Amino acid sequence: MGDRVILHSDINCCYASIEHLHHPELAGKPLAVGGDPEARHGIVLTADYIAKKYGVKTGMALWQAKQICPDITFVSPRMDLYLRFSRMAHEIYAEYTDRQEPYGIDECWLDVTGSSSLKGDGLLIAQEISRRMKSELGITVSVGVSFNKIFAKLGSDYKKPDAITTMYKSEFKQKAWSHPVADLLYVGKSTNRKLALFGIKTIGDLARADEDVLNSHLGKMQL
Numbered sequence: 722m723g724d725r726v727i728l729h730s731d732i733n734c735c736y737a738s739i740e741h742l743h744h745p746e747l748a749g750k751p752l753a754v755g756g757d758p759e760a761r762h763g764i765v766l767t768a769d770y771i772a773k774k775y776g777v778k779t780g781m782a783l784w785q786a787k788q789i790c791p792d793i794t795f796v797s798p799r800m801d802l803y804l805r806f807s808r809m810a811h812e813i814y815a816e817y818t819d820r821q822e823p824y825g826i827d828e829c830w831l832d833v834t835g836s837s838s839l840k841g842d843g844l845l846i847a848q849e850i851s852r853r854m855k856s857e858l859g860i861t862v863s864v865g866v867s868f869n870k871i872f873a874k875l876g877s878d879y880k881k882p883d884a885i886t887t888m889y890k891s892e893f894k895q896k897a898w899s900h901p902v903a904d905l906l907y908v909g910k911s912t913n914r915k916l917a918l919f920g921i922k923t924i925g926d927l928a929r930a931d932e933d934v935l936n937s938h939l940g941k942m943q944l
């Protein structure tokens with residue numbers, strides 16, 4: 722049996738990118754979506770790349786973001802609008818596969834194993850999706866192309882914004898092994914702490930670790 726072909730598409734700074742489309746006057750200026758800007762309370766839900774360069778992060782208090790990025794504009798979230806974009810993205814994805822698995826509003830796995838011979842290989846499909854998201858929706862995505870969900874997701878996180886990264890079997894070791902194990906989906910803070918106790922800091926360390934030891938200390942996880 723051949724490998725599966727899995728894409729993971731992630732809309733870059735989703736809420737902030739959509740708000741930029743609707744606020745052309747803020748082009749090139751830092752923007753963050755979150756809280757209640759009038760009342761100056763609440764937290765940042767998404768910052769654009771300009772604000773991120775100043776150190777603005779998701780979860781940060783608005784007043785704090787303003788302190789490190791004085792020119793920032795805050796916009797109240799409009800979930801209906803973001804959901805509409807999400808649906809439009811899924812309509813584009815649906816032209817390449819009926820096997821979609823959304824992950825939040827802005828991310829989605831696509832199993833294109835069955836369609837990859839008809840529509841070109843996984844990389845070609847990723848390129849076409851990326852081009853269409855830009856021309857039809859006006860937003861950029863990062864896409865990972867791999868043989869399973871975990872490495873497809875790692876691929877979409879690998880390079881941002883507006884990028885495509887393959888994580889094929891022949892190359893994922895070279896590309897992924899030196900990355901922190903916390904970059905892996907499902908490795909949260911507590912798992913990360915436990916792994917560190919076993920000296921597991923990178924994805925490569927985890928891959929080389931003894932499976933029985935991991936199972937007895939961390940429990941099994943179905944992927």
Ligand SMILES: [Mg+2]
Pocket residue numbers: 731732733734735827828
């Ligand atoms: Mg995203």
